[in-house]
Amino acid sequence: MYKYEFPRPAVTVDLVAFSVDGGQLRVLLVRRSTAPFAGRWTLPGGFVHDNEPLEASATRVLSAKAEVSDVYLEQLYTFGDPKRDPRDRVISVAYFAILNPSQNYDGPGTWFDVTALPELGFDHTHIVDTAVQRLRAKLTYSDIGFVFMPAEFTLGELQRNWETILGRPLDKRNFRKAIISKKRVLETGKKSVGGAHPPAKLYMLAHDVAS
């Protein structure tokens, strides 16, 4: 097969995987064992394989060891500064992913609070910043906020998750009004059990999640 005769940069996919846990918005990091940036924390990433769609690379990077299915994935931005990798021209197509608790990820890597990240290798701090910004923006005008939730959830749990993501408190009555009036959720008829408080109605997402 003919090949175009042009310089060929390496192309990687870097992944910003988010989850909400313990009142923190967290991202998954891995520790590099080889140069450059050996010993530093970085985003999980990998080279794009032949005949592999970019989304497949992103999925592969996330599920290299753990099986994670039905993960929300969205292309974030492509970072191509010639000096972003000190040894070679590497263009990185960044994606972000959202995992919910029921997907109980147990692959490699460590979850870090986004408000207290260590110094990252490459331009990964910048990539995480971009991802957080996008995530927060989309929370208000899309259904992305529901992806962090398990199949059934209470409005209180939903609100606490959104507050964690946005990093600021939300008014309870206004929040419930907005969620209910937009008809994004349906009552399951069930009630939560346990907890030192009255049982709460359990809701589910009304339809599929729009991006």
Added chain:
Amino acid sequence: MYKYEFPRPAVTVDLVAFSVDGGQLRVLLVRRSTAPFAGRWTLPGGFVHDNEPLEASATRVLSAKAEVSDVYLEQLYTFGDPKRDPRDRVISVAYFAILNPSQNYDGPGTWFDVTALPELGFDHTHIVDTAVQRLRAKLTYSDIGFVFMPAEFTLGELQRNWETILGRPLDKRNFRKAIISKKRVLETGKKSVGGAHPPAKLYMLAHDVAS
């Protein structure tokens, strides 16, 4: 210098260059002379050079023959389907650009009405659709709509341009109220001359354009 040992796709930049002229939203296309898709119209594009930032590739593609400076450029999306180029794995980082009339572009290529495009090569129809969608969305929440204007313009001209981009009429009084109240424009004190109507106030953009 060490090179990563991994498959190396070709990486191109494809550019969706917009302008508004003659009551039409137009994009710049070039006719391919070589396979694949010889004879078809496509977006201007080119391979990313060594040590060249992606934005520089986009600028180079646009100004290969014509000198165009201070063009608004924004990364759109990265298209990486393995079959998007029939001969080779080619990942395309798409950008869109906005030219205003005073930049009087006269390089290669032909301007087409976006509502009447010919059949394009590769996945370029999809790329154009994505760019138009993004452009229309940003018109309402950013200052991108002013980039199509020369340095001084009347509110009528601005409105007609926005209507062309959106493909629907806007209410004159609401439009003027919105523009003025958001303090995006300043009166220059001058008036337009000519035309079978009263002279109109000339405005300029208040500050720099935000993305």
Added chain:
DNA sequence: ACAAAAGTGTTGCAAGTACACCCATGC
């Protein structure tokens, strides 16, 4: 005179924001 665009306010509706109390449960 006529055609063409400039300029100008009010009203109604929808969406968002601020704000406080009682209740059911677990411990």
Added chain:
DNA sequence: GCATGGGTGTACTTGCAACACTTTTGT
């Protein structure tokens, strides 16, 4: 009984949408 979160309504403000007529200029 006390701590915890569940659940509920109103008033105000702001932004968006609908809607028509007079004025100035060029031909």
